[in-house]
Amino acid sequence: xxxxxxxxxxxxxxxxxxxxxxxxxxxxxxxxxxxxxxxxxxxxxxxxxxxxxxxxxxxxxxxxxxxxxxxxxxxxxxxxxxxxxxxxxxxxxxxxxxxxxxxxxxxxxxxxxxxxxxxxxxxxxxxxxxxxxxxxxxxxxxxxxxxxxxxxxxxxxxxxxxxxxxxxxxxxxxxxxxxxxxxxxxxxxxxxxxxxxxxxxxxxxxxxxxxxxxxxxxxxxxxxxxxxxxxxxxxxxxxxxxxxxxxxxxxxxxxxxxxxxxxxxxxxxxxxxxxxxxxxxxxxxxxxxxxxxxxxxxxxxxxxxxxxxxxxxxxxxxxxxxxxxxxxxxxxxxxxxxxxxxxxxxxxxxxxxxxxxxxxxxxxxxxxxxxxxxxxxxxxxxxxxxxxxxxxxxxxxxxxxxxxxxxxxxxxxxxxxxxxxxxxxxxxxxxxxxxxxxxxxxxxxxxxxxxxxxxxxxxxxxxxxxxxxxxxxxxxxxxxxxxxxxxxxxxxxxxxxxxxxxxxxxxxxxxxxxxxxxxxxxxxxxxxxxxxxxxxxxxxxxxxxxxxxxxxxxxxxxxxxxxxxxxxxxxxxxxxxxxxxxxxxxxxxxxxxxxxxxxxx
Amino acid sequence: xxxxxxxxxxxxxxxxxxxxxxxxxxxxxxxxxxxxxxxxxxxxxxxxxxxxxxxxxxxxxxxxxxxxxxxxxxxxxxxxxxxxxxxxxxxxxxxxxxxxxxxxxxxxxxxxxxxxxxxxxxxxxxxxxxxxxxxxxxxxxxxxxxxxxxxxxxxxxxxxxxxxxxxxxxxxxxxxxxxxxxxxxxxxxx
Numbered sequence: 001x002x003x004x005x006x007x008x009x010x011x012x013x014x015x016x017x018x019x020x021x022x023x024x025x026x027x028x029x030x031x032x033x034x035x036x037x038x039x040x041x042x043x044x045x046x047x048x049x050x051x052x053x054x055x056x057x058x059x060x061x062x063x064x065x066x067x068x069x070x071x072x073x074x075x076x077x078x079x080x081x082x083x084x085x086x087x088x089x090x091x092x093x094x095x096x097x098x099x100x101x102x103x104x105x106x107x108x109x110x111x112x113x114x115x116x117x118x119x120x121x122x123x124x125x126x127x128x129x130x131x132x133x134x135x136x137x138x139x140x141x142x143x144x145x146x147x148x149x150x151x152x153x154x155x156x157x158x159x160x161x162x163x164x165x166x167x168x169x170x171x172x173x174x175x176x177x178x179x180x181x182x183x184x185x186x187x188x189x190x191x192x193x194x195x196x197x198x199x200x201x202x203x204x205x206x207x208x209x210x211x212x213x214x215x216x217x218x219x220x221x222x223x224x225x226x227x228x229x230x231x232x233x234x235x236x237x238x239x240x241x242x243x244x245x246x247x248x249x250x251x252x253x254x255x256x257x258x259x260x261x262x263x264x265x266x267x268x269x270x271x272x273x274x275x276x277x278x279x280x281x282x283x284x285x286x287x288x289x290x291x292x293x294x295x296x297x298x299x300x301x302x303x304x305x306x307x308x309x310x311x312x313x314x315x316x317x318x319x320x321x322x323x324x325x326x327x328x329x330x331x332x333x334x335x336x337x338x339x340x341x342x343x344x345x346x347x348x349x350x351x352x353x354x355x356x357x358x359x360x361x362x363x364x365x366x367x368x369x370x371x372x373x374x375x376x377x378x379x380x381x382x383x384x385x386x387x388x389x390x391x392x393x394x395x396x397x398x399x400x401x402x403x404x405x406x407x408x409x410x411x412x413x414x415x416x417x418x419x420x421x422x423x424x425x426x427x428x429x430x431x432x433x434x435x436x437x438x439x440x441x442x443x444x445x446x447x448x449x450x451x452x453x454x455x456x457x458x459x460x461x462x463x464x465x466x467x468x469x470x471x472x473x474x475x476x477x478x479x480x481x482x483x484x485x486x487x488x489x490x491x492x493x494x495x496x497x498x499x500x501x502x503x504x505x506x507x508x509x510x511x512x513x514x515x516x517x518x519x520x521x522x523x524x525x526x527x528x529x530x531x532x533x534x535x536x537x538x539x540x541x542x543x544x545x546x547x548x549x550x551x552x553x554x555x556x557x558x559x560x561x562x563x564x565x566x567x568x569x570x571x572x573x574x575x576x577x578x579x580x581x582x583x584x585x586x587x588x589x590x591x592x593x594x595x596x597x598x599x600x601x
Numbered sequence: 602x603x604x605x606x607x608x609x610x611x612x613x614x615x616x617x618x619x620x621x622x623x624x625x626x627x628x629x630x631x632x633x634x635x636x637x638x639x640x641x642x643x644x645x646x647x648x649x650x651x652x653x654x655x656x657x658x659x660x661x662x663x664x665x666x667x668x669x670x671x672x673x674x675x676x677x678x679x680x681x682x683x684x685x686x687x688x689x690x691x692x693x694x695x696x697x698x699x700x701x702x703x704x705x706x707x708x709x710x711x712x713x714x715x716x717x718x719x720x721x722x723x724x725x726x727x728x729x730x731x732x733x734x735x736x737x738x739x740x741x742x743x744x745x746x747x748x749x750x751x752x753x754x755x756x757x758x759x760x761x762x763x764x765x766x767x768x769x770x771x772x773x774x775x776x777x778x779x780x781x782x783x784x785x786x787x788x789x790x791x
Contacts, residue, residue, distance in 0.1 A: 138647050142691040196694045322685035
């Protein structure tokens with residue numbers, strides 16, 4: 001970097017007079033933002049005018065504000081940085097609600113900057129006015145309406161601080177148009193000027209000691225890790241691997257936590273929960289000490305609470321005190337950042353004279369091996385029809401040695417992806433877990449590809465979900481983002497249908513899509529590349545073609561229409577009451593859930 | 602959703618509550634900034650918690666701090682959740698469960714006071730009786746004509762309830778109550 005450029009940069013982050021719109025761009029630069037996702041409109045035009053006159057911030061024009069949000073989420077999850085979206089007032093802001101809630105539930109750091117009608121018009125039902133801070137208050141970690149240009153820089157910096165610290169989450173800054181035009185003093189970033197917000201990072205050492213003592217006397221331990229490990233950063237994943245190595249404990253993970261521990265690791269049990277493996281769920285059910293690291297006992301994980309791991313002592317590491325004892329009562333809560341707590345934990349374990357009980361661990365592992373031999377993910381192959389599981393096995397085999405990132409939509413394909421695509425590293429898996437947002441995967445893939453232009457980015461999609469944000473194909477083509485949309489097309493909303501079979505007497509109410517688009521033609525219409533594959537024998541070549549094409553691809557993978565996703569813990573059942581694929585006859589499926597379970601979701 | 606889930610204040614597979622609900626008083630110290638009250642009450646409505654009484658006013662003008670006093674009801678587990686959820690709100694400085702604190706201090710409960718304005722209109726014996734009873738309750742007459750009184754009464758909620766019940770047959774017209782202000786006994790602050 002030249003001395004001149006350095007000087008101009010140091011100048012740029014000093015206090016100086018500028019317009020509100022300039023401040024927005026300057027704050028983004030000072031926060032290290034390089035890419036943002038957005039859509040212009042009347043109330044953000046001054047900011048767009050500033051964007052036009054600079055080249056430090058790369059703006060990606062999406063086709064719908066929801067797409068901007070999910071793209072920013074994908075960007076954030078795959079980089080560990082804060083995702084940024086820029087939207088206009090009114091419909092721009094309301095379209096941002098879904099990704100904001102999605103980011104809130106999955107703890108994704110996101111900053112949404114929204115335009116607002118001029119302050120003098122707020123409350124007058126002006127054109128494209130809505131109560132943005134009111135609407136987004138429950139779906140953000142915090143939000144601000146900035147009425148004075150002299151507060152704008154401070155608020156923007158605070159917004160980034162709140163989004164990325166503690167339990168990360170989405171924030172929104174609403175900037176009225178007159179504030180964007182007004183001139184004020186820009187202030188550079190400072191460390192949290194707020195006195196009220198102090199997320200706890202370091203774990204209480206006494207609690208950690210207690211946890212370690214419990215772990216070292218365990219006879220049937222299990223580690224249950226979650227998205228918190230990934231959010232904590234690469235160091236946390238490294239420490240998690242070290243902890244597993246050190247203790248030889250079996251480890252399972254939630255949907256959000258996949259990749260923190262490598263799927264090829266010998267202690268890996270696979271994902272747990274509603275569509276988790278038999279070995280993971282049985283290990284959870286029968287364990288005597290459970291170590292929850294950065295997960296939140298979500299209802300998709302626990303099954304029936306009263307039957308959830310009934311005989312275990314539970315340790316829970318979480319940065320958010322409200323996660324402790326929310327769904328499941330725990331014995332040893334440790335509040336803090338995963339990496340910090342694991343570091344202390346590993347140090348204490350190394351220093352301890354007590355070592356894990358090898359004999360008990362041997363017996364525990366042989367029990368686990370018996371559960372593993374049940375092969376709960378097995379399915380019957382078919383030489384005429386592509387089984388969805390087979391499609392994902394082949395996709396994995398042909399992409400695992402590449403620099404690959406996977407996103408998904410929501411439904412059966414998502415669960416199959418979690419079961420059959422194996423992750424070795426964190427930040428490689430982007431999926432909508434908490435909110436379950438159909439339409440997440442395609443724009444998220446766009447966001448990932450913008451962050452990693454040379455990587456292979458694949459959205460494992462379903463034919464129903466993918467249509468919810470299909471318009472972002474147009475953005476992908478515009479930015480030459482060669483995302484690969486791998487559609488497991490069974491013409492059904494498969495998960496909806498599966499539940500109708502389980503709960504509603506096989507009455508398939510509106511879960512069949514009568515008129516699907518021709519995805520190949522659709523890809524071509526957007527200027528991308530379309531592939532259709534109908535036979536298992538053609539699959540490998542077709543996947544290879546998808547990888548080789550340097551364009552956005554819609555891959556219409558025609559799979560067995562009626563395949564269902566197993567194993568499964570039906571609603572209202574416990575971990576040891578799983579429905580396994582070979583037991584899932586039509587009768588068993590129809591009667592799997594009793595009247596009480598039917599009321600649950 | 603069934604009744605047990607409703608009662609637990611959360612959704613889905615929450616185990617049946619075996620604990621009994623109790624009433625408690627929360628003191629919440631917050632930055633007095635736009636929207637802060639909406640955040641607090643939005644949390645209660647959004648998560649299905651109860652608010653039995655709510656009082657809010659700026660208490661430290663220089664620091665722009667407001668103190669919100671909330672009387673709520675739930676099982677100890679839910680009350681714990683409410684406290685933690687409140688602490689997550691960015692402009693919240695501190696949350697103290699005054700009832701739990703009183704227990705820790707070996708006291709019967711926090712001091713709770715409410716102020717009420719009670720308008721009573723009437724003539725003759727009813728009017729005299731109202732005045733006599735107001736005197737017995739140490740209520741002050743804040744406004745009067747030959748046809749009405751406005752009584753100002755301060756005390757525990759139960760005392761005010763009782764006063765209002767007695768005034769009903771004597772020509773009660775309207776009531777305004779402030780909600781509970783509360784603090785723990787002893788020299789320590791929240």
